[in-house]
């Protein structure tokens with residue numbers, strides 16, 4: 001059964017990665033996450049992803065990290081943070097709050113690695129559904145998610161505002177996750 005095989009593979013992946021070291025986020029990582037988020041999304045905002053509302057600074061990240069169900073990991077290369085993901089786990093599923101790789105480290109399959117770690121974490125947590133919102137014109141992110149089992153569930157018209165006053169739709173993407181039995 002392909003889903004079962006995937007669940008086994010994801011569990012194995014969760015136990016280690018060839019691509020670097022992962023650190024589980026804690027409240028102390030708020031400044032690191034603020035910096036990673038800014039650097040991952042500021043370049044993207046020029047042509048792809050728009051960050052809804054304000055930039056997530058240190059205090060926004062402290063609020064996120066203090067939420068029950070907030071979980072994430074930071075990917076290090078040679079001890080330096082180069083990528084991250086953050087999810088919010090609730091009774092009805094997990095929401096991906098953000099996932100990003102620094103521009104210099106993209107197209108090395110590390111974003112995929114982050115996403116697979118995220119899915120593996122959801123399997124461990126017995127989450128049944130993962131959802132996220134992404135700008136409809138964020139080609140790299142949409143390609144990453146759809147290549148990893150996410151489907152379009154809906155669209156929010158003109159959800160993200162761009163710096164130039166224009167707006168872009170958000171896609172609601174989601175996938176189910178095999179329960180860990």
Ligand SMILES: CC(C)(COP(=O)(O)OP(=O)(O)OC[C@H]1O[C@@H](n2cnc3c(N)ncnc32)[C@H](O)[C@@H]1OP(=O)(O)O)[C@@H](O)C(=O)NCCC(=O)NCCS
Pocket residue numbers: 040041044049097098099100101102105106107108109110111112113134138139140141143144145147
């Ligand atoms: C989206 C993002 C995380 C992808 O990270 P990455 O490390 O470059 O992605 P990977 O190298 O692991 O690519 C995995 C797959 O994603 C897709 N992909 C990634 N970048 C792409 C690009 N520029 N164009 C088209 N497809 C792309 C492809 O399907 C790719 O598989 P392939 O290499 O076999 O073609 C990265 O571009 C990023 O951080 N963007 C800014 C933040 C953001 O938009 N986050 C997502 C919203 S939360």
